[in-house]
Amino acid sequence: MKHTLHAIALTALLAASALPVQAQHNRPTGRAAALEELKKMTVAEGLEVTLFASEPMVLNPACMDIDSRGRIWVAEGANYRKWSNPPIRPEGDRIVILEDTNGDGAADKATTFYQGLEINNALGLCVLGNKVIVSCSPNIFIFTDTDGDGKADKKEVLFTKTGQAQHDHSAHSFVFGPDGKLYWNFGNSGKAVHDKDGNPIKDRAGNIINDSRNPYRQGMVFRCNLDGSGMETLGWNFRNNYEVAVDSFGTLWQSDNDDDGNKGVRINYVMEYGNFGYTEELTGAGWSTGWNKAKAKGVSEDEKVSYQWHLFDPGVVPNLINTGQGSPTGICVYEGTLLTAFQNQVIHCDAGPRTVRAYPATRTGAGYKATIKDLLTSSDTWYRPADACTAPDGSLYIADWHDAGVGGHNMADRSVTNMTGRIYRVAPKGHKSSVPKLDLNTAAGATAALQSPNLATRYLAWAALNTMQGKAEAELLTLWSGSDARQRARALHLLARIKGSEAKHIAAALKDTDADIRITGLRIARERGLDVIPFVKQFTNDDSAAVRRECAIALRHNTSPEAPKLWAQLALKHDGQDRWYLEALGISADKNEVACFAAWQAAVGDKWNTAAGRDIVWRSRAPQAATLIAKIVTDKETKAGEKARYLRALDFVPKSKEKDDALAAIALGAL
């Protein structure tokens, strides 16, 4: 009875409180207004921002892709959240293709590719030839334009029951990788992935993909084949990783949103198979646990973030950079040459502080360090960048959701007639858009297309060259012998797929002087299912910690009897400081901890008690590590703060006699 009363009163209150603020916004809309607001934008030096499209041609762009013809594909989100029920656009949201047919730099043609209620507020769009992958939780659709008229003729599902409908933390965009695979992700309302028939999916590591902590939880990153087979879970325990970007070496980049207001937005280099620490690994406890620890220690605001992401727990991969408060959205790696100052950098939209930024990253040890620089900002408080993509001519396009808020379950433009949305182009001053001519019938033409900064073009080139096989080898070898490491990596991926020549090309890559190429070679060997043991053997003493990191990851779940010894060799190279490297070793030892630790103990002997050795002990989940932890903690030389850190590590050691004995020794030893 009590609850019925509640419900009635609640409804009454809802109706009453909703009334006074449902009024429409009264800002001017349309192209003239958009051009006026364009004046409020600030773009990085030497570049200019132009308006490509605006309402009513495009409304609420939620995500975008650009095809090989330079056409801009947009998934609109007019039927957003509560405005989808009942839908304010009854015929459903659209996927629209925007085109500049007269070359004046502005879209003059809009073609509705598909419209329907089942794609309301899709958060991912990936153009692959005549197919388009649309991420619209709970479904991932594949639309096919069989006759090339710019309209979808066929609709299939790739995955189902993945994520909550109308939730920003669900499935995001698919992205084509240099290895011919698809990369994608979901945030922490993604929950699970199911196949087209609704069955759970087991990934290549043998785990069912869901967030039930066995072992995955929260937001995840995936890789799969073009047909959705061969799913791999590449990272987990994110909050709302919005889109994943892949560079030509196969390195993954992502943003992740914090719990709102906590100034904890982060950018990640996604070290494969890592846990990224949004919730505490053992219990699933949320941010407040980490925050309480930080408070108890009295740490600064900046350092607090590291506690919230549980970075001080063994088994959590470090963040690349913390960007403060935000509402991060689309991301890409800019591998064009037109925007010289942004070449090879991660470009990222953050709708909260209203900026498109770059994070130039350089390798440091087994990880990276990065800085932040703005690319496109605005004093217009409705500027809400949602996505960034590179066109075939190297110019950068930005989709602007354009609203008083960041999405986040609400919007201010609440009818189709007053809804806004903008697409901008960023290019050097005076740049005239163009589309390089595409020739996919010859090896030379396809190899030229492979060098495009545009992913849709690269997909077509990749598919053509992969079909040509040996006939494309000479052209690919020319690209391979060039000086641009990223182009060489792209060529390598295809050379390593020429049947019968795989090993030869991978071997050449592994001898390369460029560490990124050696890393790419190792990744390809792993992906192609080659025996990685002989390759790892070559590299246990490699100068580059990043190459050794990649060896560690390649050894993960390897059942060879040689694996533990090789792991120990890699562990001996740890410098006692490089957390990325340490975490790679942890990922590597997964399910093989006891053998790996034993091999390391045999190799290190009684010289284990060094900064590097203590790190290995701290990160290990082998029962033998507990015995050494007891030695460290009861050692008079160990500082108090350090003791707590090692005791924390014991939480991750499975129940064992060694662990109980260690704890008793510590409790009594401290008296």
Next chain:
Amino acid sequence: MNCMKLRAFAALLAAITLVSAQTIEPGRLATMIEALTRLGPEKVNANPKLQEALGKVLAATRGTPQFVKLVEEFQMKGQNAGLLEVALKLPADEAGVAAMRLVLAANEPKLIAAALAGTNAPALAQVLGNTADKRVVPLLLPILADAKGEAALRKAVVRALAQTQEGATELLRLAREEKLGSDVKFVAGAELNAVRWLAIKAEAAKLLPPPAGQNDKPLPPVAELLKMKSDAKNGETVYFRESVGCGKCHQVNGKGTDFGPALSEIGSKLGKDALLESILDPSAGVSFGYEAWSVELKNGDELFGLVVSDAADELALKAVGGVVTRVKKSDIAKRAQSKLSVMPAGLAQTMTVQELVDLLEFLSTLKKK
């Protein structure tokens, strides 16, 4: 100083030295607690040496949040005096509230009644309220019957009662029967008009109407509002004013209570139009993770707040005011998400139009430094 006094002083010094000899150096103490807690009651109780260590640790942590954790973890009996000490010291903290709950669980109402007659009674009433346990209602009600009692205590009792539905119902009954003293009438009105039980709230609005609003006229159109002259400094004063209460739930640069999302950089995110809507209609867009939940426990208790941690076997709920309560999932009968934001609607009525404009200005100046 004469000889006698000197001797007494020396004895006192010796006593102090003796006591300090029994204390454990903080680093060691922390290590022992970490190790013992990880071993757990079963393994510690099976080993006399570890039991002895636990006893020492308990003595050394008396009066601290750690003491409460140890008592809870090792299910120790007869620690009520020590628990009460922490409860009174930290009445609005997780540890203090947890200590109070343990005392309530021990079912010794006489102990609590005695403490309620002591000098620390207002703090005790506060922490009893923060437990949100309906068993505190009969303990507190007698204080309201005694009109001559200390006003500070009686006000604390009203606030405490308003935290449970049973307590709020009793307050309402007293108001209906005109038995609320004039010293507590105002605070009872303020509390009951803000409760989440809508039937109680509705009757309270009639019995104890809130003071006439600062601003019960319709707001001017948004565009006009945003054109008005504004003063950020005054806006800051409005933000932290008791009757407006933004700071009671949202921190700005570390100031205020940590409950809803911090607003230290909100001006970098939202324009004044969106800020205004968030104030007028807080339920229009609740940030993911800041939805309100009501949790019914199997023992009939009810908790309400934000889920700050949803672990495998434990749920942590943060109530308005910031106190976190941890409950075992096996103790939960039901949990339901509220459709409404925890943030009350109608905040604009607590200030003048000019103050609202100033508040918007203040919020929009909160940017990343």
